[in-house]
Amino acid sequence: MLRVSKLTDYATVILTHIGHQPSVIHAATDITKATGVALPTVSKVLKLLTKEAILTSHRGSKGGYVLTKSPAETNIAEIIMAIEGPISMTECSTDEGICEQESSCEIKGNWNLINRAVYTALEAVTLADLVAPANQQYVNISLPVRLKGRVSNDLKVEN
Amino acid sequence: MLRVSKLTDYATVILTHIGHQPSVIHAATDITKATGVALPTVSKVLKLLTKEAILTSHRGSKGGYVLTKSPAETNIAEIIMAIEGPISMTECSTDEGICEQESSCEIKGNWNLINRAVYTALEAVTLADLVAPANQQYVNISLPVRLKGRVSNDLKVEN
């Protein structure tokens, strides 16, 4: 189904909450209360987002998390990547040598095109859009993505 | 990682093979030989694609599969949906009532926006692009997607 994991979904809920009050330091326990997501899970998500510098942490008493950049500068693509790793829709796009047909594969390069189209779409949506859902707002995604080149490459996968 | 399943990847490999010779009837056994993908798996993928009318089947001796539409009319979004079901990145976009926070959820509508952006990107790439990868080809995706609006709708398609 081309879906993101639940942790990513939680991440958007948590970040939306934080995004409403960007100037306040938010502790994990406060976020649990506000969102209804279990504390261990909230904690796990916050750590992942901090590791990728989407959030900045403050340890110790009175500590917590704040956004590293403004909501408008924080896009959905980076949030998804922080939780799930690189956005690439097939294994061969991220891992070399796991596909027996790799040398004869014709479409690996084309998957790169598709990956890019999706990435561009996700990059165009920001946390600010999630925080302040302005009705009638428009997002313009104007590629062009250079279609492939069939780079050297090739695709496939299998095992 | 926002990835498609292996079956979907196989589907693109198989369809690319068929797309090279759109006027020929391709039997499952021939496709197995040409692609290296195991017969039971090829068979499973072909059945799924046929069920969603991306391929048309011919039973009996000399039977096999052909594309229902031309490669240029067959896009990546419909291929993914044929194998994996609706393209929607969170559960709450497809299933009602499974989320405890549904009534108070602020971002469901925004995920619909994201889903739409991704769908539009995938719809812009066709099987013809995979079959005949013209170098320097461009794909133009020009939304606008109406942000939010929390429309009623969702993009999506289903199964």
Added chain:
DNA sequence: ACCATATAGTACTAAAATAGTCCTATATGA
């Protein structure tokens, strides 16, 4: 200096999704 508070990091277990295979039924051309 000490202590309560809060994050950092890692490891583990259970549940869910996916992959891959197989079997039986049905349709068709020669």
Added chain:
DNA sequence: TCATATAGGACTATTTTAGTACTATATGGT
């Protein structure tokens, strides 16, 4: 009527993901 090929469903092993727990470290306030 027989060989060939798809239709459809069921089943199992594997992999991935979710969710939790535990220990270490840092910090502010007293």
